[in-house]
Amino acid sequence: MAKRKTKPKKAPRKKIKSPSFKLSSQQKLVFGSFLVICGILFFIAFVSFFFTGEADQSTIVDFTSREIKSDNWLSKSGAWVSNFFIQRGFGIASFIFSGLVFLSGVYVLMNLNKSKLRKHWFWGILIVIWISILLGFFGQQNDILGGTIGFEINTFLQEYIGKIGIILLLLFGLITYLAIRFKLTFENITNLFKSAKRNIKEEFSELDNDVIVPLDNNLSEEAEAIKSAFEIPLDNNEPEVIKKEKISKPSAALEVNVLENEPEEDIEIKIEDIKEELSETDNLANKLVEDFGQFDPTLELGNYQFPPLDLLKKYDTEGIKINQEELEENKNRIVETLSNYKIGIASIKATIGPTVTLYEIVPEAGVRISKIKNLEDDIALSLSALGIRIIAPIPGKGTIGIEVPNKNSTIVSMRSVIASKKFQGSEMQLPIALGKTISNETLVVDLAKMPHLLMAGATGQGKSVGLNAVLTSLLYKKHPAEVKFILVDPKKVELTLFNKIERHYLAKLPDSEDAIITDNTKVINTLNSLCIEMDNRYDLLKNALCRNIAEYNKKFKSRKLNPNDGHQFLPYIVLVVDEFADLIMTAGKEVETPIARLAQLARAIGIHLIIATQRPSVNVITGIIKANFPARIAFRVTSKIDSRTILDGSGADQLIGRGDMLYTQGNDLIRVQCAFVDTPEVEKITDYVGAQKAYPEAYQLPEYVGEESGTSLDIDISDRDKLFKDAAIVIVTAQQGSASLLQRKLKLGYNRAGRLIDQLEAAGIVGPFEGSKARQVLVPDLIALDQLLENEK
Numbered sequence: 001m002a003k004r005k006t007k008p009k010k011a012p013r014k015k016i017k018s019p020s021f022k023l024s025s026q027q028k029l030v031f032g033s034f035l036v037i038c039g040i041l042f043f044i045a046f047v048s049f050f051f052t053g054e055a056d057q058s059t060i061v062d063f064t065s066r067e068i069k070s071d072n073w074l075s076k077s078g079a080w081v082s083n084f085f086i087q088r089g090f091g092i093a094s095f096i097f098s099g100l101v102f103l104s105g106v107y108v109l110m111n112l113n114k115s116k117l118r119k120h121w122f123w124g125i126l127i128v129i130w131i132s133i134l135l136g137f138f139g140q141q142n143d144i145l146g147g148t149i150g151f152e153i154n155t156f157l158q159e160y161i162g163k164i165g166i167i168l169l170l171l172f173g174l175i176t177y178l179a180i181r182f183k184l185t186f187e188n189i190t191n192l193f194k195s196a197k198r199n200i201k202e203e204f205s206e207l208d209n210d211v212i213v214p215l216d217n218n219l220s221e222e223a224e225a226i227k228s229a230f231e232i233p234l235d236n237n238e239p240e241v242i243k244k245e246k247i248s249k250p251s252a253a254l255e256v257n258v259l260e261n262e263p264e265e266d267i268e269i270k271i272e273d274i275k276e277e278l279s280e281t282d283n284l285a286n287k288l289v290e291d292f293g294q295f296d297p298t299l300e301l302g303n304y305q306f307p308p309l310d311l312l313k314k315y316d317t318e319g320i321k322i323n324q325e326e327l328e329e330n331k332n333r334i335v336e337t338l339s340n341y342k343i344g345i346a347s348i349k350a351t352i353g354p355t356v357t358l359y360e361i362v363p364e365a366g367v368r369i370s371k372i373k374n375l376e377d378d379i380a381l382s383l384s385a386l387g388i389r390i391i392a393p394i395p396g397k398g399t400i401g402i403e404v405p406n407k408n409s410t411i412v413s414m415r416s417v418i419a420s421k422k423f424q425g426s427e428m429q430l431p432i433a434l435g436k437t438i439s440n441e442t443l444v445v446d447l448a449k450m451p452h453l454l455m456a457g458a459t460g461q462g463k464s465v466g467l468n469a470v471l472t473s474l475l476y477k478k479h480p481a482e483v484k485f486i487l488v489d490p491k492k493v494e495l496t497l498f499n500k501i502e503r504h505y506l507a508k509l510p511d512s513e514d515a516i517i518t519d520n521t522k523v524i525n526t527l528n529s530l531c532i533e534m535d536n537r538y539d540l541l542k543n544a545l546c547r548n549i550a551e552y553n554k555k556f557k558s559r560k561l562n563p564n565d566g567h568q569f570l571p572y573i574v575l576v577v578d579e580f581a582d583l584i585m586t587a588g589k590e591v592e593t594p595i596a597r598l599a600q601l602a603r604a605i606g607i608h609l610i611i612a613t614q615r616p617s618v619n620v621i622t623g624i625i626k627a628n629f630p631a632r633i634a635f636r637v638t639s640k641i642d643s644r645t646i647l648d649g650s651g652a653d654q655l656i657g658r659g660d661m662l663y664t665q666g667n668d669l670i671r672v673q674c675a676f677v678d679t680p681e682v683e684k685i686t687d688y689v690g691a692q693k694a695y696p697e698a699y700q701l702p703e704y705v706g707e708e709s710g711t712s713l714d715i716d717i718s719d720r721d722k723l724f725k726d727a728a729i730v731i732v733t734a735q736q737g738s739a740s741l742l743q744r745k746l747k748l749g750y751n752r753a754g755r756l757i758d759q760l761e762a763a764g765i766v767g768p769f770e771g772s773k774a775r776q777v778l779v780p781d782l783i784a785l786d787q788l789l790e791n792e793k
């Protein structure tokens with residue numbers, strides 16, 4: 001599964017030529033109509049047999065003699081055929097044969113699916129045998145009912161299992177037939193009985209309500225009353241059905257349904273039964289699904305066990321405890337502060353969350369909302385608490401919210417959110433249990449819908465824990481075949497634990513050693529490779545006529561896409577970048593461009609990005625990135641400006657840290673306490689997953705050959721630029737392997753400087769291309785350079 005390189009083409013196998021029975025259109029017409037006519041002839045002969053069979057007995061004995069005449073409607077042939085099938089064969093069940101021959105003709109004529117026809121024959125023959133055995137019971141009285149074969153089998157079976165045995169055997173055959181042919185189950189039958197019972201009941205109760213009132217002069221009193229009340233023009237003698245509803249209670253609303261007089265002429269409605277033709281591939285896919293079942297991407301790791309809940313820790317400080325005193329105190333202070341500014345409160349309500357309590361205030365009529373908003377600092381001061389946030393007004397509620405941190409905040413454990421019904425029962429494509437909201441509800445979001453996530457917050461406020469929570473959620477819900485991670489961790493320590501699940505869940509570039517990327521230059525290659533993967537996936541989707549990965553995978557699972565055409569089950573790819581700022585600082589545009597491209601286009605093909613940064617400044621979170629990351633998580637930041645960069649508004653600066661965060665998916669801000677998952681817990685999970693059978697290697701991303709790394713390292717010495725030696729001296733003296741230095745010092749154009757750098761690399765003077773950084777100079781001084789050039793000669 002993990003391996004996705006194109007398979008080497010198999011040597012073409014020699015095909016053994018099987019005789020082909022393909023008929024041309026004309027042949028089909030001739031053969032098909034022949035069969036249809038045969039079917040009809042059989043039918044006529046069989047019917048005639050019941051009238052003329054006895055008289056024709058002699059004809060059969062002497063078929064060739066022209067003297068003897070036959071009474072059968074189809075003369076001697078008819079007599080012979082019907083005698084063969086009915087008398088000596090299967091009795092009246094032989095009619096089924098005539099039907100089958102007729103049907104075969106229709107199938108050939110209309111070029112219908114042959115496998116279905118085969119099925120009809122198979123089941124048809126079984127039914128013939130079944131009926132003839134059943135009617136074999138009456139063989140002694142009337143031998144044409146079950147035919148000789150039916151009678152003989154019946155008597156043979158009677159000797160061994162007796163009459164009761166045969167009846168039970170036939171019953172068993174019938175049940176088997178119904179179960180296989182009509183997919184009948186025990187539940188179906190019970191449901192059928194139940195609904196029939198219900199229908200009968202309903203019908204009876206309706207009968208009670210329907211009164212047929214003959215509209216003549218002898219109208220009952222009630223009907224008379226109705227007639228006068230509604231003045232229905234009653235002109236002919238046809239009886240009309242009047243629904244009597246609660247007529248006995250004249251005061252109640254009276255519902256009367258009077259059927260309109262029928263129009264003079266009935267206009268017939270023709271109902272066209274439009275049946276869409278299934279294409280050949282559909283038939284093939286259905287057959288494949290019938291034979292092998294749906295494609296199961298998880299089959300290769302069929303025994304994979306999801307990590308159990310017990311690997312996650314339970315915390316003592318979990319669960320919300322109501323501190324009545326604190327509530328009362330805060331309420332009084334809020335009321336007091338507001339009354340100091342002459343703001344009256346109509347009502348106040350508290351919702352206690354894990355870290356903060358929301359006081360919802362309904363101000364008295366006439367109070368301006370902006371007035372309360374301006375008092376934010378004053379209220380914070382009077383409550384002497386950090387992290388007060390005022391939401392005025394709360395969207396969709398018409399109240400004003402004041403969020404006040406709890407004195408004793410409670411931890412929201414990863415265990416509690418993973419165990420929640422909301423997460424366990426979620427049908428999302430990439431469900432993530434972020435934590436709990438202020439009303440203590442578990443917040444589960446779909447990464448596939450976001451479709452990319454930007455996470456920011458000052459150092460030590462819970463970013464890494466947040467990233468771990470995201471990854472843990474996916475590990476608990478998604479099979480290794482369904483999702484792959486690409487982890488970029490410049491800090492080198494945060495995500496190392498995930499190394500253990502490399503062959504299960506990680507994706508990497510071919511030939512790279514570590515799956516977790518810690519080197520910024522490799523990030524560029526990975527991002528570009530991911531862009532290639534994106535393009536490849538779009539091609540696959542285009543060929544499969546699907547709009548997104550979910551549709552594509554569904555189609556692939558139902559075997560409608562041929563793996564020989566390059567189609568395969570596509571896992572989701574989640575790219576996680578910790579410390580995005582660091583990356584932008586070192587690689588700049590080279591990362592921004594592929595990130596922006598991925599962010600703009602990758603949503604449909606199942607590539608989702610999560611980028612986290614400590615420094616939410618505008619040169620890190622640029623406009624183009626912001627535009628493509630509508631879903632954002634803000635942990636506590638130090639300034640209002642940072643908050644504005646992340647959330648386009650303040651709020652993140654008023655958080656209290658330790659996993660307290662604001663989440664937005666483009667519209668409302670939701671305050672959430674992030675679920676806490678500690679490093680030992682993550683370690684346990686990765687150990688658990690890592691200990692299980694894995695794919696042979698990590699998921700392979702497409703190879704990316706960097707533009708600059710295309711240097712041919714075998715540049716001939718004689719082909720070197722005239723300025724080669726000068727360039728080498730400049731580079732070694734400055735100990736800086738950059739083309740722009742050569743451009744400046746030797747007054748060269750970019751192309752020539754670039755060529756020189758390539759030649760210097762080929763000579764082993766500078767190292768390989770390293771992204772935006774200058775190349776490493778491998779020769780320490782001019783003496784060493786002289787020696788190197790001397791040796792070359």
Ligand SMILES: Nc1ncnc2c1ncn2[C@@H]1O[C@H](COP(=O)(O)OP(=O)(O)OP(=O)(O)O)[C@@H](O)[C@H]1O
Binds near residue numbers: 457461462
């Ligand atoms: N959801 C949470 N619930 C409780 N405590 C938390 C939560 N998230 C973080 N903390 C506390 O904050 C500490 C720092 O968190 P974390 O390592 O995630 O910060 P960070 O933002 O990644 O910092 P840095 O940027 O320096 O890596 C944790 O060790 C933990 O004690």
